[in-house]
Amino acid sequence: MNRGEFLKNLGLSSKALMAVYCLGAVTACGGSEDDPDPVNPDPGTNNPGTGTAGLTGTTSGTSIDFTVDLTHANYAKLKTQGEFLYVANIIIANAKGTMVALSKVCTHEGSTVQYRSAENDFLCPNHLSEFALDGSVEKSPAPSALKAFKTELTNSGNSLKVTA
Ligand code: FES
Structure with a gap:
């Protein structure tokens, strides 16, 4: 039985x-x-350490403009292809050597997206929307693209600047 x-x-x-x-x-x-909590839904493994060590600038609001030190332990994993981190509401991924920064907040219901190295795209684990590296929707139900931010490697590739 x-x-x-x-x-x-x-x-x-x-x-x-x-x-x-x-x-x-x-x-x-x-x-x-x-019923995701869009404020703090991260699993934790892709968050930098506490505080702002290794980061300077503005990570929220309409004037996003910050730089992370890729030699700092909090951000060094971004030097490895296929790795990603969350900084405030932004996901930064090393997408096969290209630094990509997108809003981490899924446009469907606000869950946190993840980078998938095998597919080289972003996945929302909640209802399986998929996004291209430019943030555009590859697979619904997400109704619109993730906001994309500009990235620039500086300091001989040891710093990453992210701007709106
Ligand atoms: S919350 Fe992302 S697909 Fe539904």
Whole structure:
């Protein structure tokens, strides 16, 4: 007897059964994945260390203009192709040697996008929208492009400047 048959034998209604299933597998029933927190949804592994060490400038608002030190431990991983980091609401990726900076906020429901090195594009894990390196939508449901920022390697490739 499987779990469903067992629960039915207990006389539970279908709604009660769904509640039981949802308790056992929250992701299968929506739950937190359908209600992302756009303020701080990052998994953590792609965030720089605490504070602003290795970063100067403005990372939010309408005048985004900042530089990260690629020799600093907080940002050094960006020197490796296929790596990416989040800085405020921006995702920066080393896309096969090209530095790409886009808004990390999916235009569908605000989840945080990720860089996929194998596909060399960006994926929103919530409803699987895909974005090209210029931020344009490759696959919906995202209704519009991610905002793209200009990137420039300076200081002999040891600094990355990101501007609106
Ligand atoms: S939040 Fe739905 S695809 Fe990104």
